[in-house]
Amino acid sequence: MHARRGRFGAGTTGVAAAAALVMLLPFGGGDRGGDRGGGHGHGNDRARNVIFIQGDGLGLSHRELVRLATVGKDGQLAMNTLEHAGWTTTDSADPEEAVTDSAAGATAFASGVRTYNGAVGVDADGNPVPTLLEAARGLGKATGLVTTAQVTDATPAAFGAHVPDRGDQSEIARQFLESSRPDVILGGGEDWWFPAGEPGAWEDNPAKDPTEESKGTAGNLVERAQDLGYTYVSDADGLADARGRKLLGLFANEEMFEQRNEGEGDLYEPEVPLVDMTAKALDVLSRDRDGFFLLVEEEAVDEFAHRSNATRTIQAGQALDETVALALDFAKRNRGTLVLVVGDHATGGLAIENVDPEDEGGEGATTEDGPFDLAGSDLQFTVDWTTGGHTGEATPITAQGPGAERLAGAQRNTDVHDAVLRAMQGRGRG
Numbered sequence: 001m002h003a004r005r006g007r008f009g010a011g012t013t014g015v016a017a018a019a020a021l022v023m024l025l026p027f028g029g030g031d032r033g034g035d036r037g038g039g040h041g042h043g044n045d046r047a048r049n050v051i052f053i054q055g056d057g058l059g060l061s062h063r064e065l066v067r068l069a070t071v072g073k074d075g076q077l078a079m080n081t082l083e084h085a086g087w088t089t090t091d092s093a094d095p096e097e098a099v100t101d102s103a104a105g106a107t108a109f110a111s112g113v114r115t116y117n118g119a120v121g122v123d124a125d126g127n128p129v130p131t132l133l134e135a136a137r138g139l140g141k142a143t144g145l146v147t148t149a150q151v152t153d154a155t156p157a158a159f160g161a162h163v164p165d166r167g168d169q170s171e172i173a174r175q176f177l178e179s180s181r182p183d184v185i186l187g188g189g190e191d192w193w194f195p196a197g198e199p200g201a202w203e204d205n206p207a208k209d210p211t212e213e214s215k216g217t218a219g220n221l222v223e224r225a226q227d228l229g230y231t232y233v234s235d236a237d238g239l240a241d242a243r244g245r246k247l248l249g250l251f252a253n254e255e256m257f258e259q260r261n262e263g264e265g266d267l268y269e270p271e272v273p274l275v276d277m278t279a280k281a282l283d284v285l286s287r288d289r290d291g292f293f294l295l296v297e298e299e300a301v302d303e304f305a306h307r308s309n310a311t312r313t314i315q316a317g318q319a320l321d322e323t324v325a326l327a328l329d330f331a332k333r334n335r336g337t338l339v340l341v342v343g344d345h346a347t348g349g350l351a352i353e354n355v356d357p358e359d360e361g362g363e364g365a366t367t368e369d370g371p372f373d374l375a376g377s378d379l380q381f382t383v384d385w386t387t388g389g390h391t392g393e394a395t396p397i398t399a400q401g402p403g404a405e406r407l408a409g410a411q412r413n414t415d416v417h418d419a420v421l422r423a424m425q426g427r428g429r430g
């Protein structure tokens, strides 16, 4: 789409010179003081960096569940400390379903259009629509996708690909490499990068989930990535040691966790924790003198809520919050960084309830749903669910940094795209 704007001279000398230049330049653009009504002069509202953090399925009740279990009534999660807060509708434009899926939800955030469920980066008529990641790239910024889902799953896909069907994950991977070209791609989903019969670094049919096996439909895309200059890694040590400006890490066959039927023992033990993937991505992307756009997604909130597992939903929410804290710390040290935390929809109809033995029928009575200790108190609570699917309410958004004030209040999910785009472009408020 866009030709990459020439940024640095070729070769290591240019890169080293650019790195030195970054050290000397003042951090350009945004100014958190501007959010508080300070000077809105030229450039003050520009978001040099954007860290777009999504909890998939992260509704208000999910955030509150994590808060009560982690820090209790008097505590606050990192994700709730951002300066601006509001809520976004979650509607899609599906002809058959009232409630969105993650593909339409992510397309609303990434491209500012409502589309049908299952659509990735295309509008309701199937036409490709430009994304925030592509816009960032057009502005010369580095870009990255980090998720505990498959890197080609609906949310990251909607920022870096355009396909009518979210299931076409090898085509999504191919488009990452040959079209949108994120500099950093970290997550799961290795099975979509290797054709059948080529297991890759993660073995086919493992004991943890015998259904997992390579099923790529676009050849060996890891080799293709390496040909295009990506450093490829498949485990935590490899990621820690990786050098270079383009990085592909595939840390699981599918999701970086295992979801099973209720009571059958979901697992949340990612090969690389979300916070560590995010730290590496920030390390690589922040070398770009034009700034960066980074999408970070914790997928497990949604998946464990689908399986009515409050224990694991809490765990995934804690992993997300740790990552938000890291992003806020980065923003403190790097002015001009817009951080936002969103949910594309809520999942499960999660309710936080008093412990009441009379209330629970047989099906709901697993230890996965409590009782949980309410942190910092002698109280306990349980969790109940109304559905194994998504729900249609609005979800909370918190934001801080240049342009964050536009993300406060009641808004549509598509408005998030517009606000972030304006923030990157440095266009004035209003």
Ligand SMILES: [Zn+2]
Pocket (backbone or CB within 6 Å): 057, 102, 302, 303, 306, 347, 390
């Ligand atoms: Zn879901």
